[in-house]
Amino acid sequence: MWNEIHRIFDDHARGIECQFKYWQLVNFRRRGLLTQLFFKCQMCNYEASFWTEPMDSEKSDINAAAAAGCVKVGIGYTQMEKLFTAMNIKYMSEKTYVKNRDHKKTVLKNIETESSEN
Template sequence: MCSKDVSAVASPIEIVETTVNTAQSLYTGVSLRLADIGYLLKQIAEISKHPPFDCTFSDMYPIHEYKMGLKTKISFVCKMCNIERTIHLIEETDGEMDINSVLALATVSTGSGYSTINEMLSVLNVPFMSNSTYQQHHENVADIIEETAWKVVEEAGQEEARIAQELGEVDESGIPMITVVADGVWSKRSYFVNYNASSGIVGLYNWC
């Protein structure tokens, strides 16, 4: 069995390929994989009873595994007709975040980091992505979070403006007047000397 990291060739995303000799089974010493069981069974059903000899999936054996983070696809070859087919463990859909980006989002949402998730998956014996691959997905997720946050803020502002107009709370120019409460904080520490952070946070809340 041989593994190849081609991350330095294409992009920071790590791609690991594993090729199996005919006399060596991919099932030997294999770790766990993340899979969509419904999608996996659907693909197995599609390649069963394949022409020209109506061979079944039981006549096929794995010859190649391709991993990119938590995404995995496995190539099978039929020992009867020599036909080769590839099965994806998780369906890839256009316009949606893949499983790697979803995990990066979950990591950010729970206040964790790469080391925590990597250790957890290692205990579960699930291969994880490299740190460089994770950081790329993390950056993509950060952009999505920012875009979503601005969209929510804009929608909330439009709704508040509509309510203000309905209540007649507008100025002479007809601009909606929305009452808000503001507050701000910044960190202060004292380790025998005073320390004030140069940054802080401000919150604006609608006053209903």
């Protein structure tokens, strides 16, 4: 996350006397366990946003990883919700959980099918 902050801030501050202290968090948006942060420079009004985790399509995001982990250890959404509540972590909605769980199951079935055909 800090790499993203510096990457965005460094791109914005070229040739301007803006400093990091002028950046203000103006909004955020959650998508399950991911959070998108929106910043605005109070000096020049430059706006930027980034996700708390890189959005790399080749890797599973944290929502998919959490759903897969629940399936792997044999728990469902309710148990995940209780676990995250006990740790004081905002958790994903049941709809997001089911979408990620079902997607992971489909990927695993496809891999198993491909392996058995070879």
